[in-house]
Amino acid sequence: MPAFENTPVTPELYAYVLAHNPQPDPVQQGLVETTRALFPDDAVMQIAQTQGPLLAFLVRLTGARHIVEVGTFTGMSSLSMAQALPEDGRLIALDVSEEWTAHAREAWAKAGVADRVELRIGPALESLRAMPAEPHIDLAFLDANKDGYVDYWEELVPRLRPGGLIVVDNVFMFGEVLDTSATSGRGADIRRFNEHAAADERMESVMLTIADGVTLARKKG
Numbered sequence: 001m002p003a004f005e006n007t008p009v010t011p012e013l014y015a016y017v018l019a020h021n022p023q024p025d026p027v028q029q030g031l032v033e034t035t036r037a038l039f040p041d042d043a044v045m046q047i048a049q050t051q052g053p054l055l056a057f058l059v060r061l062t063g064a065r066h067i068v069e070v071g072t073f074t075g076m077s078s079l080s081m082a083q084a085l086p087e088d089g090r091l092i093a094l095d096v097s098e099e100w101t102a103h104a105r106e107a108w109a110k111a112g113v114a115d116r117v118e119l120r121i122g123p124a125l126e127s128l129r130a131m132p133a134e135p136h137i138d139l140a141f142l143d144a145n146k147d148g149y150v151d152y153w154e155e156l157v158p159r160l161r162p163g164g165l166i167v168v169d170n171v172f173m174f175g176e177v178l179d180t181s182a183t184s185g186r187g188a189d190i191r192r193f194n195e196h197a198a199a200d201e202r203m204e205s206v207m208l209t210i211a212d213g214v215t216l217a218r219k220k221g
């Protein structure tokens with residue numbers, strides 16, 4: 001086993017990280033609070049506080065203008081990315097839930113970015129398959145049902161521009177990826193996805209130890 005090279009992130013160190021990152025604006029802070037208050041059992045699905053600034057940073061770094069999000073929930077990741085888009089940029093947000101995404105719509109409107117976001121309600125695989133087949137996506141964020149990740153990846157990669165980026169959330173699945181005895185369930189789903197992504201010759205992928213694990217994958221060419 002290789003030496004463990006990561007500095008363990010204690011709660012104190014995590015607070016230090018948050019204090020040295022861009023701070024949530026009032027709309028983002030309101031969305032964190034609303035999500036925790038209204039959906040206490042599901043709020044864990046919201047991206048971690050370190051991830052909004054990271055997504056915004058990646059949108060600006062790549063100069064992305066056309067973003068696809070798979071898994072919107074109450075809207076924190078889409079809000080963070082839409083706010084980083086140029087005015088003529090577009091984000092297509094995919095989700096099955098009208099109830100959860102109603103809060104996303106409200107947040108986009110409050111932040112003045114509603115005109116940059118198009119929400120498509122329905123199974124994400126169908127929505128992805130209905131998109132133009134040619135490469136046109138600059139950045140995709142994958143954060144929906146884990147048993148769909150491989151299929152979403154397979155729909156996204158051909159539609160990604162050369163140099164385009166896929167950001168994948170929950171690639172640790174809370175550590176469940178290490179349970180090699182599990183052949184079904186979300187840990188096994190993500191383990192299969194991680195193997196699929198790492199072996200994909202069309203993409204260059206790096207797995208980061210942020211939040212519940214994030215993979216950044218760039219399309220070669």
Ligand SMILES: C[S@@+](CC[C@H](N)C(=O)[O-])C[C@H]1O[C@@H](n2cnc3c(N)ncnc32)[C@H](O)[C@@H]1O
Nearest residue numbers: 045046047071072073077095096123124144145
């Ligand atoms: C982890 S949450 C997304 C969190 C969100 N990115 C955020 O920042 O708050 C996963 C979302 O995937 C959605 N979802 C689950 N199955 C889906 C499917 N088959 N197609 C589209 N969305 C789906 C759920 O409704 C849920 O809102």
